[in-house]
Amino acid sequence: MKKLEVSSIIPKIEQMCIEANYYASHSLFNTLRMAKDVETSTLGKTILSQIIENDEIASKDHVPMCQDTGIVVVFVEIGHELQLIGNLEAAIHEGIRRGYEKGYLRKSVVAHPLHRINTKDNTPAIIHYNFTEGDQLKITIAPKGAGSENVSAISMLKPSDGYEGVKRFVIDTVLKAGGNPCPPIIVGIGIGGNFEKCALLSKQALMREIKDQSQDEIAAKLETELLKEINELNIGPMGFGGVTTALAVKVNTYPCHIASLPVAVNIQCHASRHLTEIF
Numbered sequence: 300m301k302k303l304e305v306s307s308i309i310p311k312i313e314q315m316c317i318e319a320n321y322y323a324s325h326s327l328f329n330t331l332r333m334a335k336d337v338e339t340s341t342l343g344k345t346i347l348s349q350i351i352e353n354d355e356i357a358s359k360d361h362v363p364m365c366q367d368t369g370i371v372v373v374f375v376e377i378g379h380e381l382q383l384i385g386n387l388e389a390a391i392h393e394g395i396r397r398g399y400e401k402g403y404l405r406k407s408v409v410a411h412p413l414h415r416i417n418t419k420d421n422t423p424a425i426i427h428y429n430f431t432e433g434d435q436l437k438i439t440i441a442p443k444g445a446g447s448e449n450v451s452a453i454s455m456l457k458p459s460d461g462y463e464g465v466k467r468f469v470i471d472t473v474l475k476a477g478g479n480p481c482p483p484i485i486v487g488i489g490i491g492g493n494f495e496k497c498a499l500l501s502k503q504a505l506m507r508e509i510k511d512q513s514q515d516e517i518a519a520k521l522e523t524e525l526l527k528e529i530n531e532l533n534i535g536p537m538g539f540g541g542v543t544t545a546l547a548v549k550v551n552t553y554p555c556h557i558a559s560l561p562v563a564v565n566i567q568c569h570a571s572r573h574l575t576e577i578f
Contacts, residue, residue, distance in 0.1 A: 301378075301434035303578060305385035308438070311576055312394020315440050316371065317402035319572040320363045323354040326509045327546075327571055334483060334543040343541025347483070350536070350569055365570040368404040369442030371395050371424040372502065378433035388426060391438070396420040407445070427499065439506055441573035447484065447566045450476035453498055456560040462517070465490060465562050466525060472564040473529050473545070478538015480566045483546045485509065486529065487565040488521075491553035494561055501565035504549035506573055511549075518550040525550075546571075 328351065335347040357364035373391055377383070399406055399421040408422060409415040424440075431437075452472045456464050469488060476484075489500025513519040526548045535541025546569065555561060 300380055300382050302382045302384055303436060305383055305387045305390040308436070308578055309390050309394045309397065311578070312391055312438070312440070313398040313401060315438075315574045315576060316395055316398025316404065316442070319440060319442055319574045320365075320368050320402065320404055321361055322358050323364060323570070323572075324509075327569075328354065330509050330546050331483075331569065334546060338536070338541050338543050340535055340539070340541030342539050343536040343543060346536035346539060347543065354570075363402075363404060364572075365444060365568075366405060367444035367446060368399070368407065368421075369444045369572070370408055371421065372441045372443050373424050373426045374439040374441075374503070374506065375426060375428045376431045376435075376437040377428065378431055378435045380432075380434035381436060383436070391426060392422045392424060395424050395440075396422050436578040437575065438578070439573055439575040441502075441506065444568060444570065447480035447568040450480050451501070451563070451565045453494070453561070453563040455494065456562055458558065458560045460560055462521070464560070465521070466528070468562055469525055469548075469564050470528060470532070473534070473566070474532060476566055477534055481568040481570075482534055482536055482538060483543045483569050485567040485569075485571050486525070486545055486548045487567060488525075488548065488550045489553075489563040489565070490518075490550065490561070491555040492561060493555065493559065496553055497561035497563040498565070500551040500553055501563040504551040505565060505567045505571070507549050509547050509571065513550055515550075515552060518552055521550050522548045 338344045406421040408418045410418050487501040487504035489497040529545045534544040
């Protein structure tokens with residue numbers, strides 16, 4: 300059985316926090332550039348150009364692409380044949396603590412939601428665990444800003460609402476959000492499970508590659524139709540109008556109770572930040 304001393308991951312977690320906030324991915328850059336090319340609004344095209352320039356400056360000068368460097372969401376996959384030596388959660392938090400200090404990243408976490416004293420190190424993170432086959436430890440970190448998180452939504456629809464009901468809920472959520480989540484956005488949608496599972500599904504959907512498509516036929520159809528319809532809402536870049544409200548729509552599904560149709564919409568701003576490492 301493979302053994303891993305968890306203290307060895309601390310420097311990598313530290314670096315992941317910095318890199319996720321400094322560097323936009325190549326796929327995100329490419330998607331933004333393609334969106335600028337097809338944007339019909341002059342102002343929208345200018346805003347997209349400014350977003351691209353901002354991300355280029357962040358990468359070149361090694362500074363955060365957005366002042367809101369988020370609360371860190373961590374997805375952890377642990378292989379059954381891997382033996383962890385030490386406290387994994389403590390190591391993750393220590394890596395985040397060091398990364399946010401070393402990278403001069405804004406600390407945005409309060410210790411209690413109703414007694415709002417800053418923890419001053421951006422911990423604790425929100426950590427999700429999953430056990431898989433093999434002997435590897437896979438960690439994905441995703442700094443998530445409040446602007447887009449605050450306009451996300453969940454609804455327990457009736458099964459009779461069906462496919463069209465899901466679409467209406469997603470469209471209504473994006474319309475209500477308007478320019479608040481700093482469009483162009485990425486829309487993560489979780490359908491199924493139960494109240495908490497669909498929310499997790501929607502967050503996991505945002506971790507997918509920006510240009511991939513669901514292998515589920517119904518979900519793939521929903522992704523295509525919703526992207527088109529969202530971009531017809533004329534919200535546009537930063538809410539000033541145009542045909543680029545969303546860069547992508549991602550739908551993840553899970554089995555659910557016969558009497559339920561849970562749906563969650565997790566909105567991500569254009570600063571889509573997530574990195575994965577395998578140990």
